[in-house]
Amino acid sequence: MPALKIATWNINSVRARLDIVARLTQEEAPDILCLQETKVEDGSFPFKPLRALGYEHIVIHGQKMHHGVAILSKVPLIEEVRQNWHDAPHARHIGVRLPNGWRLENVYIPAGGDIPDSAQNPKFGEKLDFLKRMTDWSSALAEPTIILGDFNIAPLESDVWSHKQLLDVVSHTPIEVAALEALQASHNWVDLGRRFIPAPQRYYSWWSYRAKDWAASDRGRRLDHVWVSPSIAHHARAHYVVEQARGWDKASDHVPLMTTFNGP
């Protein structure tokens, strides 16, 4: 199998981002593009303009208004699976098998609301419950797998612009980091982001819309991740952040992560 270039990107509405999705595919030419927060129910998904970009194989798991994930691919996608790790029926996962036999799992973990306390903020508990169910699922995995997406947790000190100021901010609290570490340990997942851009190097994938100048203030967080099974980690050839996409017209608040694999 030839090299495979895979992008992951939380695009904050697929219909609002068709122009910059086209731009990414022109500039980076991923073979596979995994999207999160498509914010569209399946019957209204914009298949036509995305197929026109060369992505003939598309699988989606969407719902009205919120969440939603999709995989756009130039190579065939087989054995589509939709998991739900949330209490409510949320469209936050879609997985497929790639032609080389690997699984590819595209996930959008809940943000978790504002207050990092399950008693005051049910969304925080739902996020932790989601991670627990994912961990149970992950513990039973036996196949070579790529798992990626918006995990909504920045685990390392160098994954955020200020470790001290974000310790009690949802996405960087110790309890979430511990839950993410348990998930990672359940399959010995290899964090490709930090294999290619080792800590303590700066590595962000998200910047708030509310900053006056996102690049000047640079208050970023690494919320998006690409993990792989240990057995296939040696196939990863490159991984980088398309940071300039945060400055494109009508940008998402997340930027794409690109990972290239050699064939097995």
Add this chain to the structure above:
DNA sequence: ATGGCTGGTAGAACCAGA
């Protein structure tokens, strides 16, 4: 100065994101 914005949907002095 971590909400200062943004998108979807309703038709809001809305909700959600993180």
